[in-house]
Amino acid sequence: MSAHAATLLVIFGATGDLAQRMLLPSLYGLHRDGLLPPKLRILCTGRSALNDEAFAHTVRESIERRVAAAERDPAQIDGLLARVRYQPAGVDDPASLATLCETICAMRDGDVVFHLSTAPRFYAPICTALGQAGLAGPGTRVMIEKPIGHDLASSVEINDGVGRIFAEERIFRVDHYLGKEGVQNLLALRFGNALFEPLWNARHIAQVQITVAETVGVEGRGDYYDHSGAMRDMLQNHLLQLLCLTAMEPPSQFDPSAVRNEKLKVLRSLRPIDANDAATHSVAGQYTAGAIEGVAVPGYREELGRTSGTETFVALRAHVDNWRWSGVPFYLRTGKRLPSRCTEIYLEFRAVPHSIFGDEARIAPNALLIQLQPEERISLTLMTKTPGLDRSGLKFSQVALDLDLHDAFVEVRKRTAYERLYLDAIEGNGTLFVRRDETEAAWAWVDGIFNAWKQAGTTPKNYPAGTWGPASAVALIERHGHSWRE
Numbered sequence: 001m002s003a004h005a006a007t008l009l010v011i012f013g014a015t016g017d018l019a020q021r022m023l024l025p026s027l028y029g030l031h032r033d034g035l036l037p038p039k040l041r042i043l044c045t046g047r048s049a050l051n052d053e054a055f056a057h058t059v060r061e062s063i064e065r066r067v068a069a070a071e072r073d074p075a076q077i078d079g080l081l082a083r084v085r086y087q088p089a090g091v092d093d094p095a096s097l098a099t100l101c102e103t104i105c106a107m108r109d110g111d112v113v114f115h116l117s118t119a120p121r122f123y124a125p126i127c128t129a130l131g132q133a134g135l136a137g138p139g140t141r142v143m144i145e146k147p148i149g150h151d152l153a154s155s156v157e158i159n160d161g162v163g164r165i166f167a168e169e170r171i172f173r174v175d176h177y178l179g180k181e182g183v184q185n186l187l188a189l190r191f192g193n194a195l196f197e198p199l200w201n202a203r204h205i206a207q208v209q210i211t212v213a214e215t216v217g218v219e220g221r222g223d224y225y226d227h228s229g230a231m232r233d234m235l236q237n238h239l240l241q242l243l244c245l246t247a248m249e250p251p252s253q254f255d256p257s258a259v260r261n262e263k264l265k266v267l268r269s270l271r272p273i274d275a276n277d278a279a280t281h282s283v284a285g286q287y288t289a290g291a292i293e294g295v296a297v298p299g300y301r302e303e304l305g306r307t308s309g310t311e312t313f314v315a316l317r318a319h320v321d322n323w324r325w326s327g328v329p330f331y332l333r334t335g336k337r338l339p340s341r342c343t344e345i346y347l348e349f350r351a352v353p354h355s356i357f358g359d360e361a362r363i364a365p366n367a368l369l370i371q372l373q374p375e376e377r378i379s380l381t382l383m384t385k386t387p388g389l390d391r392s393g394l395k396f397s398q399v400a401l402d403l404d405l406h407d408a409f410v411e412v413r414k415r416t417a418y419e420r421l422y423l424d425a426i427e428g429n430g431t432l433f434v435r436r437d438e439t440e441a442a443w444a445w446v447d448g449i450f451n452a453w454k455q456a457g458t459t460p461k462n463y464p465a466g467t468w469g470p471a472s473a474v475a476l477i478e479r480h481g482h483s484w485r486e
């Protein structure tokens with residue numbers, strides 16, 4: 001696709017939580033470092049009847065709260081605000097949308113990016129209004145946020161609604177995990193080094209674990225979360241994207257089609273989990289009251305203020321049925337109110353085929369840990385000899401070759417996911433966005449698990465906040481001689 005850098009960014013839902021927490025601070029970071037196109041203007045819209053001045057106040061507040069003091073420069077904040085305008089519009093009110101579109105047409109003097117940070121049910125009506133105003137043709141792009149639907153059928157409906165107006169190559173589906181530095185690093189590690197690729201397969205890897213653990217609860221988003229749960233909120237998108245990047249074949253180039261074609265093949269190779277497998281391949285959990293880092297926290301139902309059957313934790317034993325990964329389990333787990341915040345991918349290599357040191361030597365398998373959060377770190381564990389005279393045989397210790405990317409690049413400013421994703425969308429590069437067929441393949445697999453749960457009568461098991469999920473999550477993996485990395 002030939003795209004020019006956009007000169008107008010229109011944010012729908014600009015007074016919402018995501019915009020205030022992530023989007024506006026990220027735009028500040030880009031502006032401050034001179035990374036936004038000089039001509040770029042930002043039109044923000046939301047339901048709240050604010051004028052430019054009142055909206056500017058919310059932008060200042062958001063930067064104050066989210067950007068470190070050392071990085072806040074009043075002149076740069078004013079510079080960002082000079083690009084920003086606000087116009088209220090009700091996304092379910094065609095008349096106010098039409099008025100907004102008039103403003104957009106008047107402001108437009110080049111490519112435009114629309115970022116829809118609203119509830120997904122508004123995506124199609126907003127796109128329809130844009131289309132009617134002649135704002136959906138060449139030179140326009142639309143960014144849409146997850147969740148794209150609730151299941152395959154609703155995601156097809158949303159994708160159809162948006163796709164009737166915008167061509168697929170101009171739809172940028174955001175999964176903010178793809179914008180994280182650590183995810184880029186996974187690609188750099190796999191495809192920028194010759195060392196790992198020959199080992200990256202079932203012959204050498206015994207198991208893979210992908211963990212996205214959060215200490216937070218539902219953070220006042222109970223109404224959204226209770227309709228979603230850990231599977232739809234995190235696993236269908238973030239964890240499956242991490243799995244794709246870990247398991248995919250090397251793309252021939254780092255470009256949108258090549259990368260997304262390879263990810264799609266992984267999603268389509270996921271072995272369905274049916275009712276017979278539900279108990280052995282999946283665990284759903286819901287937190288009860290407990291403590292995180294010594295602080296007492298309420299249970300999910302107390303936070304929500306009502307009873308609920310929604311899972312706040314999910315663990316799966318997945319398989320990618322292809323030559324490269326035949327027989328290798330991919331253990332996935334994610335949950336709220338777990339003991340620590342961490343996102344990591346852990347690959348355990350096969351044990352040595354024969355120990356020349358005898359059974360007492362206790363040689364643990366090598367492992368590669370790619371940690372994305374809270375800090376970026378890559379660590380390769382190797383066996384070394386424990387120092388000593390070893391009169392009764394060599395003793396071994398596990399030692400990590402550690403690459404602490406935080407320390408290694410202490411001078412380099414860390415970028416947020418949205419800084420990267422905004423720049424890519426402004427420049428028209430879709431490599432780090434999710435294509436329609438990917439999101440639908442992910443839903444098809446996840447829908448299969450929900451059906452299995454329904455048929456098997458699976459309901460979430462309780463786990464106290466501050467623990468690693470229900471006991472059955474441990475059984476899920478230990479049954480196969482593996483254990484979660486903790």
Ligand code: BG6
Pocket residue numbers: 214233234373
């Ligand atoms: C969002 C989920 O997509 O990702 C949230 O909706 C979750 O529930 C968040 O807390 C986690 O993102 P991060 O970047 O903090 O790991």
